[in-house]
Amino acid sequence: KINISINGISMDVQSGLTILEAADQAGIIIPTLCYHKDLCIAGNCRVCVVELTGQKRLAAACATPCEEGMEIRTNSLNVRNSRKHIIELLLSEHRAECTTCYKNGNCELQKLASEYKIMTQDFIPLVKNNKYTIDQFSPSILKDDSKCIRCQRCVRTCAGLQGVNALTVAYKGDKMKITTFFEKAITDVVCTNCGQCIIHCPTGALVERNYIEEVWDALSNPDLHVVVQTAPAVRVGLGEELGLPTGTRVTGKMVEALKRLGFNSVLDTDFTADLTIIEEGTELLQRLKKKIHEKDESVKLPMATSCSPGWIKYIEHMYPECLGNLSTCKSPQQMFGALVKTYYAKARNLQPDKIISVSIMPCTAKKFEAARPEMHASGYTDVDYVLTTRELAIMIKQAGIDFKKLPDSKFDRLMGESTGAAVIFGATGGVMEAALRTAYELVTGREVPFEHLNIKPVRGIEGLREASIKIENPQRDWAFLDGVELKCAVAHGLINAKTIMDQVQTGASPYHFVEIMACPGGCLGGGGQPIPTNPEIRKRRTEAIYAEDESMAIRKSHENPEVLKIYEDFLGEPLGELSHHLLHTSYVA
Numbered sequence: 044k045i046n047i048s049i050n051g052i053s054m055d056v057q058s059g060l061t062i063l064e065a066a067d068q069a070g071i072i073i074p075t076l077c078y079h080k081d082l083c084i085a086g087n088c089r090v091c092v093v094e095l096t097g098q099k100r101l102a103a104a105c106a107t108p109c110e111e112g113m114e115i116r117t118n119s120l121n122v123r124n125s126r127k128h129i130i131e132l133l134l135s136e137h138r139a140e141c142t143t144c145y146k147n148g149n150c151e152l153q154k155l156a157s158e159y160k161i162m163t164q165d166f167i168p169l170v171k172n173n174k175y176t177i178d179q180f181s182p183s184i185l186k187d188d189s190k191c192i193r194c195q196r197c198v199r200t201c202a203g204l205q206g207v208n209a210l211t212v213a214y215k216g217d218k219m220k221i222t223t224f225f226e227k228a229i230t231d232v233v234c235t236n237c238g239q240c241i242i243h244c245p246t247g248a249l250v251e252r253n254y255i256e257e258v259w260d261a262l263s264n265p266d267l268h269v270v271v272q273t274a275p276a277v278r279v280g281l282g283e284e285l286g287l288p289t290g291t292r293v294t295g296k297m298v299e300a301l302k303r304l305g306f307n308s309v310l311d312t313d314f315t316a317d318l319t320i321i322e323e324g325t326e327l328l329q330r331l332k333k334k335i336h337e338k339d340e341s342v343k344l345p346m347a348t349s350c351s352p353g354w355i356k357y358i359e360h361m362y363p364e365c366l367g368n369l370s371t372c373k374s375p376q377q378m379f380g381a382l383v384k385t386y387y388a389k390a391r392n393l394q395p396d397k398i399i400s401v402s403i404m405p406c407t408a409k410k411f412e413a414a415r416p417e418m419h420a421s422g423y424t425d426v427d428y429v430l431t432t433r434e435l436a437i438m439i440k441q442a443g444i445d446f447k448k449l450p451d452s453k454f455d456r457l458m459g460e461s462t463g464a465a466v467i468f469g470a471t472g473g474v475m476e477a478a479l480r481t482a483y484e485l486v487t488g489r490e491v492p493f494e495h496l497n498i499k500p501v502r503g504i505e506g507l508r509e510a511s512i513k514i515e516n517p518q519r520d521w522a523f524l525d526g527v528e529l530k531c532a533v534a535h536g537l538i539n540a541k542t543i544m545d546q547v548q549t550g551a552s553p554y555h556f557v558e559i560m561a562c563p564g565g566c567l568g569g570g571g572q573p574i575p576t577n578p579e580i581r582k583r584r585t586e587a588i589y590a591e592d593e594s595m596a597i598r599k600s601h602e603n604p605e606v607l608k609i610y611e612d613f614l615g616e617p618l619g620e621l622s623h624h625l626l627h628t629s630y631v632a
């Protein structure tokens with residue numbers, strides 16, 4: 044430990060802490076912009092300046108480690124004036140048309156400008172370069188250079204968290220800008236649409252492409268039947284946008300709010316998450332049978348999950364030769380879309396062209412996924428509009444709904460019933476856990492040998508985790524799996540996908556089955572979730588997801604009664620002809 048003083052208060056702190064971290068421990072707030080708990084330190088915005096009185100200088104608190112005997116002032120006149128000037132300078136290059144900005148009310152620069160009462164615009168006449176570009180070609184992301192303060196959080200996110208490097212810094216001095224390879228549109232570079240840049244951007248420079256007005260239009264058209272599905276992770280994030288504590292489970296309130304918004308049917312992506320487990324589990328077992336029993340070397344293992352559209356885009360860009368390792372299952376969102384305009388339409392006696400299918404997702408890449416040419420299996424656009432958790436919160440506010448006071452409601456039927464296995468899709472490791480609960484039982488006739496079905500080895504926050512389950516005494520059809528140690532791996536955040544895929548690429552992967560989710564923490568940390576998102580927030584959302592699982596009456600996908608019914612009434616069998624047509628696809632690089 045070392046001794047420092049902050050604002051005259053002596054304190055012992057762990058050696059190695061930055062001034063920012065030490066101040067945080069002492070309950071002293073230092074403003075930041077370029078700093079983010081998920082990212083490496085940049086120290087380039089300087090709003091976190093503090094005064095080192097002994098050394099008679101200012102220093103960036105985020106980038107300066109504490110030293111023995113350091114005397115720090117975080118609120119001297121010198122500090123306050125310096126911060127004020129820095130904020131004024133940032134504002135001078137920022138198109139501060141706050142009332143018409145999508146981030147109005149949730150912009151870190153706007154908040155600082157308000158706290159420091161920036162009433163003058165002295166620097167604006169000095170700014171020469173006021174040309175800017177707004178890239179609005181992507182169905183997922185809008186990039187507006189006029190709002191960018193060049194803090195580079197997005198660049199560090201794309202490189203450090205995701206290993207994608209779609210965004211970069213170009214030029215120097217007052218020409219410096221955040222751009223893409225040869226300044227191409229986002230749609231023309233390696234961007235995966237994950238939206239992590241959006242949740243790390245402090246201003247309105249990067250935001251989701253929103254479809255709020257389109258959905259309001261559909262809801263007000265009496266000729267249309269508007270169906271909504273909600274992703275697993277939305278129910279543990281939405282409350283944060285509407286004044287509830289982080290990690291509050293709001294499933295019932297969310298359903299009630301959607302009904303009050305006027306959706307004709309409020310259904311659950313969790314239903315098709317369960318269905319995914321049946322299809323994907325069957326596919327995995329078939330691949331194992333062909334590879335191990337029939338010695339078919341053309342079969343690709345490990346099989347990789349295919350529900351995260353950011354991950355799909357990543358493998359298409361970075362490892363196109365490994366596309367055969369992807370499960371052929373569409374994501375639950377897209378399975379749902381294909382079934383709404385076929386199975387649901389038929390059961391409800393509706394014309395598919397009169398159905399508008401909306402999904403609420405924690406993800407910006409889902410907007411891109413819904414727009415992919417592969418996603419028209421119903422003969423129509425399977426999912427018409429994808430809204431993020433944030434967009435849904437905006438609609439709830441616009442409708443004047445007091446969310447906290449809402450009673451709990453239940454999802455409608457058909458396609459509204461789900462299990463605990465489905466809800467854990469929203470957390471990293473959840474798809475793997477759900478698949479193992481079902482596949483192990485199908486093969487052995489017994490439940491997975493873990494307490495309360497909780498497969499703890501696949502849970503956690505490490506970027507890469509491994510687990511194995513030994514198959515003992517399988518049922519007759521699966522005798523060839525006796526004694527086989529099923530090896531699995533889970534990765535979240537695309538930087539961790541790289542480790543797994545490098546092994547797959549060289550043929551050195553020891554795994555049978557891998558789960559890869561594009562976003563840190565899985566979908567609960569998705570690019571469409573409430574801002575801010577950081578490690579503590581992801582932890583609370585994760586706890587909420589597992590609590591939701593434990594609270595469910597049924598916790599294994601193969602026991603979902605509506606899933607059993609859809610095979611009986613419509614699909615026939617897993618991986619059957621209709622399933623193949625509606626629920627599976629393949630991607631070509």
Ligand code: HC1
Pocket residue numbers: 273274275276277312313315316350351352374375376377404405406409468469560565566567569
């Ligand atoms: Fe996800 Fe999925 S879990 S991809 O993370 O498989 O977005 O929540 O909806 O489709 O079910 C996201 C979440 C989501 C799909 C499911």
